[in-house]
Amino acid sequence: MNTPTHAPASKAPSAQTDCFVHDRLPTPDQWPKLVYPPELRIPDQANLVDVLFSRARAQGHADKPFLRSDRITLSYADALERVNRIAQVLTEDFHLVPGNRVLLRGGNSIGMALAWLGVVQAGLVAVATMPLLRAKELGEIIDKARPSLALCDASLLQELQAARDQGGLLGTIVPFNLMNEPGSLAVLSAQKDGHFTPCPTAADDIAMMAFTSGTTGKPKAAVHTHRDVLAACEAWPRHVLKARPDDIVMGSPPLAFTFGLGGMLIFPMWAGASVYYPSVAYTPEVMVKLMNQVGATLCYTAPTFYRQMAPFAKQLGVPSLRICVSAGEGLPDATRQLWKDATGIEMIDGIGATEMFHIFISSAGAEVRRGAIGKVVPGYTARVVDDQGAEVPHGTVGKLAVMGPTGCKYLDDARQANYVKGGWNYPGDAFVQDDDGYFFYQARADDMIITSGYNVGGPEVEDALLKHPAVAECGVIGLPDEERGMIVKAFVVLRPGHEAGEALVKSLQDHVKATLAPFKYPRQIEFVGSLPRTETGKLQRFKLRQS
Known part of the structure; x- marks a missing residue:
């Protein structure tokens, strides 16, 4: 095995004359140690978007499909011309x-993908935001990021305009996905010739700022450089995903979420593959039907959505599909087996973090072990440690610590000291590692339930409950209890045809006792119509605790 090397500081001068983000990065003593395998070679001067398009051209993919929808398909060459036109608009018309x-x-959408690429091609910093955010939440992001301009889907203008009207520090808003409207990105871009020299960014210049999806309250801004994203391309996509140029990618994670940005844009570009963006909202049935209609071969979504798609996949079949990736929240083994029964496909599970850009623990195919997320992705190092950072024996619950070619760099946030300690990244997850190097997710570290001295991971109780025929979805938390310290409580969404009541409570409790150690059963069960989730599908357990 090659010995990793610490990356030297970039020798290329920064091209970013606006140093707002650079000046607000953590102090050097708070940075993660960025460790690169010797075979990884990223030039000191590198523009992420230019590298990806140049790679596609060098591999003969210029005329291959890249961005697809039900209305249009753009080749890599077509997309590059449109990206260059957008970069021209931003630098020539708005003087960014x-x-x-x-x-x-x-x-x-194709429009959102092109806009993101155009921003980064021009050496600007992309600050993508979730479509469902409201004016107040957008205002907080604007106040933190201080954007010079906004590119907004025409269908989502209202909340952004409201954020600006409420005092947000935001100037011009340029709508996209709007044709023939004066001032729209399409009309402005049509006036350009598509000849643009990519900004000669240093590899350590800032490419993007990603706001965390808010499972634990106020979001934080994670900063990633051009080098970070290119290094991520050489880790999980190369060693685990192994996408091919003939792959057609579909999925639900938003491009504003790094899971979606990597899976639904950056990694397909790196592989020379194509991506399909729907013009309609995905439902489980719609996604399965569209997979078959467009011949999708690779799918990204969250465990809950796979569970909901399974009956449609079993009924309709998914003959073109070959790779299914689950991330964003813990994958219950019950969901993995349900999907495998419906499709014959062994899902690729993975854990990543906005702060790390993408997945760093994962396994595929014959390497999959039931109940485990997988092994550490080549290029990264991971260990399970105690509160002092010392590695715990295999089989012991502890906190996950990770080091590799990407790491956490928050923008102007005191919480950096909680995430990075001694150069290691602490994503906030509790894990167990076995003797074979497999990592088993237990819970978010602050979600561990300690009842009568025993550790109980909410996800394992959820997995047990999901195996009961009455349960559609569930969430498990710990509640304070004078006698036991904490007790296990489950919030359960029932499948149609099942009636809430004491008899079902007992049935569910007995089911868990028969599946897990009896002390792990939920002493309280509350039946609910839905569970609180982020836009990316993550269960918001902190909201359950507040209910």
Whole structure:
């Protein structure tokens, strides 16, 4: 095995004359140690978007499909011309300079993908935001990121305009996905010739700022450089995913979420593959039907959505599908087996973090072990440690610590000291590692339930409950209890045809006792119509605790 090397500081001068983000990065003593395998070679001067398009051209993919929808398909060459036109608009019409932030607001669409690429091609900093955010939440992001301009899907203008009207520090809003409207990105871009020299960014210049999806309250801004994203391309996509140029990618994670940005844009570009963006909202049935209609071969979504798609996949079949990736929240083994029964496909599970850009523990195919997320992705190192950072024996619950070619760099946030300690990244998850190097997710570290001295991971109780025929969805938390310290409580969404009541409570409790150690059963069960989730599908257990 090659010995990793610490990356030297970039020798290339920064091209970003606006130093707002650079000046607000953590102090050097708070940085993660960025460790690169010797075979990873990223030039000191590198523009992420230019590298990806140049790679596609060098591999003969210029005329291959890249961005697809039900209305249009763009080749890599077509997309590059449109990206260059957008970069021209931003730099020539609005006089933006490298390092300026551009807020992006939109769902998954060709327009959103082109806008993101155009921003980064121009040396600007992409600040993508979730489509469902309201004016107050957008205002908080604007106040933190101080964008010079916003590119917004025409269907989502109202909340962004409201955020500006409420005093947000935001100037011009340029709508996209709007044709023939004066001032729209399409009309402005049509006036350009598509000849644009990519900004000669240093590899350590800032490419993007990603706001965390808010499972634990107020979001934080994670900063990633051009080098970070290119290094991520050489880790999980190369060693685990192994996408091919003939792959057609579909999925639900938003481009504003790094799971979606990697899976639904950056990693397909790296592989020379294509991505399909729907013009309609995905439902489980719609996604399965569209997979078959477009011949999708690779799918990204969250465990809950796979569970909901399974009956449709079993009924309709998914003959073109070959790779299914689950991330964003813990994958219950019950869901993995349900999907495998429906499709014959062994899902790729993975854990990543906005702060790390993408997945760092994962396994595929024959390497999958039931109940485990997988092994550490080549290029990264991971260990399970105690509160003092010392590695615990295999089989012991502890906190996950990770080091590799990407790491956490929060923008102007005291919480950096909680995430990075001694150069290691602490994503906040409790894990067990076995003797074979497999990592088993237990819970978010602050979600561990300690009842009568025993550790109980909410996800394992959820997995047990999901195996009961009455349960559609569930969430498990710990509640304070004078006698036991904490007790296990489950919030359960029932499948149609099942009636809430004491008899079902007992049935569910007995089911868990028969599946897990009896002390792990939920002493309280509350039946609810739905569970609180982020836009990316993550269960918000902190909201359950507040209910």
